[in-house]
Amino acid sequence: MLEALIGRLFQIDPDVLLSHNLYGSVLEVILARIQILNIPHWSRIGRLRKDKFPLRKTDNAGYTGGTWLPRLVSTGRLLVDTFVSAKELLRETNYDLGYLA
Numbered sequence: 001m002l003e004a005l006i007g008r009l010f011q012i013d014p015d016v017l018l019s020h021n022l023y024g025s026v027l028e029v030i031l032a033r034i035q036i037l038n039i040p041h042w043s044r045i046g047r048l049r050k051d052k053f054p055l056r057k058t059d060n061a062g063y064t065g066g067t068w069l070p071r072l073v074s075t076g077r078l079l080v081d082t083f084v085s086a087k088e089l090l091r092e093t094n095y096d097l098g099y100l101a
Contacts, residue, residue: 001032002039011046015078020097022081027070047076 019026034042035053043050054072083090086095094100 018080021083
C-alpha cells in the first residue's frame with residue numbers, strides 16, 4: 001500500500017500535500033513504516049531524488065532534535081495541515097476532524 005501511495009504521488013506530482021494532523025502524526029507514521037519496511041523510491045514523496053533515508057540525531061537522553069524528518073523527505077512540496085489551521089482560527093476543546101466537521 002505504501003508503494004502504491006508513493007507511486008501515485010510520483011504520478012500526480014502535486015505541489016501541495018494537504019492533510020489533517022499532518023505535522024502531528026500522519027507523515028511521521030508513514031515515514032517510519034517506509035523506513036522499517038525498506039520501501040524503495042521513498043524519495044518520490046518529495047521532488048528531489050535522494051539515495052539515503054535521512055536519520056534523526058538523538059542525544060544521550062533520547063531527545064530528538066535539530067531536523068524535522070518530514071521536511072527533509074518532502075522537499076519541493078508545500079505541506080498544509082488543517083489541524084494547525086483550525087487551532088489558529090477556532091476556539092474549541094476538540095480539534096479532531098470529525099468534531100470540526
